[in-house]
Amino acid sequence: MNAATPPVHLLRGPNRFKLGIFSTNADGGLTLTKVPERWPADWEGIVAVAQMADRAGIEFLLPIARWKGFGGELNSREHSFETLTFAAALAGVTERIGLFSTVHVPLVHPVFAAKALATVDHASKGRAGLNVVCGWNPEEFAVFGLPMIEDRYGQGREWMEIISRIYSEAEPFDYHGQYYQLTGVSGRPRPLQRPQPVTLNAGFSPPGRDFAARSMDFLFTTFNDIESGRGQVEDMRVRAAAQGREVGVFTTCHVVCRPTQAEAEDYYEHYAVRMADTVSVDRYTSAKEKFSGSHDPETYKRHRKRFAAGAGTYPLVGTPRHIAEEMVRMSEAGFAGTTMSFVNFRDELPYVIEEVLPLLREAGLRDG
Known part of the structure; x- marks a missing residue:
């Protein structure tokens, strides 16, 4: 690839409504269920899903970063692959799909992160992306012997500023901030994407949205219903405009797609209610509500x-038609796209590719 022509990440591509696959790197994916078919996150299966999504034209893979499970009967997400090496490994077995790494700011030094991310960008020929997590789980911080500081987004802003300067400044520089005191900082090679790989963060709270407005290309957010999401998109537009920037807004969904509505709803009740890992759900929700601010109360x-x-x-x-219609509503509310997760990605993604993607093309949301 000609270095004078930076690659265009698929997240900046032509499709009006973009799609990602979320959390294949962790056992159970996003579920806390005991059904035997729950996602095992074995490497062979991960590669199969990545290649399937790549062939289908899905824009990106987004992993979660976990360092500790959530207890209960299965201790879900204890088994999870580290995300920078995850993206680098998948670069060699995929061709077009964007490959994000999810990185906890307090746990990974920005000088290391800058070089690792640039490595992924070269290995993937310009397909790297960075999901910045400022941290919410004190139990994971304790694994690293670190306290969870109050001003996590303040540290995140310094972290991103250091990475951006490594990628843009010609000479070594010193950095004197509240959280980092660095001398003679530099780093090569620079990433293929210029000025840097695509960035995003998940945020519902005002500090999380302000962080995205100042430092990110995209925000991921949640909502109770699609119509209320319209206000969140507008809120992000106003915050970004105040910084002289534009920030795209994505949401994130879990998917149960079946030939009939009854089949889908029956399976949803089965895995999410009757077979829920209730102890794990209790631990997860209480910690998220107390520390993360990632959802409406x-x-x-x-x-x-x-x-x-x-x-x-x-x-x-x-x-398939119901799910496509819901995605159309998301697009009309202003969302740039959504991620999808499943009970079992390898078993369930093919049906979505075969049945939902053509409906999105008919609706004018996707070219491919």
Whole structure:
């Protein structure tokens, strides 16, 4: 690839409504369920899903970063692959799909992160992406012997500033901030994407949205219903405009797609209610509500099933046409796209590719 012509990441591509696959790197994906078919996150299966999504023209793969499980009967997400090496490994077995790494700011030094991310970008020929997590789980911080500081987004802003300067400045520089005191900082090679790989962060709270407005290309957010999401998109537009920037807004969904609505709803009730790992759900929701600020408080009260089914994300449960129509509504509300997670990615993604993607093309949301 000609270095003078930076590659265009698929997240910046032509499709009006973009799609990602979320959390294949962790056992159970986003679910907290005991069904035997739950996602095992074995490497062979991960590669198969990545290649399937790549062939279908799906824009990106987004992993979660976990360092500790959530207890209960299965201790879900204890088994998870580290995300920078995950993206680098998948670069060699895919061709077009974007490959994100999810990185906890307090746990990974920005000088290391800058070089690792640039490595992924070269290995993938310009397909790297960075999902910045400022941290919410004190138990994971304790694994590293670190306290969870109050101003996590303040540290995140310094972290991103250091990475951006490594990628843009010609000479070594010193950095004197509140959280980093660095001398003679530099790093080569620079990434193929210029000025840097695509960035995003998940945020519902005002500090998380302000961080995205100042530092990110895209925000991922949740909502109780699609119509209320319209206000969140507008809120992000206003915050970004105040910084002289534009920030795209994505949402995230868990999917149960079946030939009939009844089949989909029956299976949803089966895996997310009757077979939920209730101890794990209790631990997860209480920690998220106390520390993360990633959901509307009403979500925790009204939608326990959503946390067992998909970490509190929005449910897309029904026929292919119902799911396509829901995605059309998301697009009309201003969302640039959504991620999808499943109970079992390898078993369930093919049906979505075969039945939902053609309906999105008919609706004018996707060219391919």
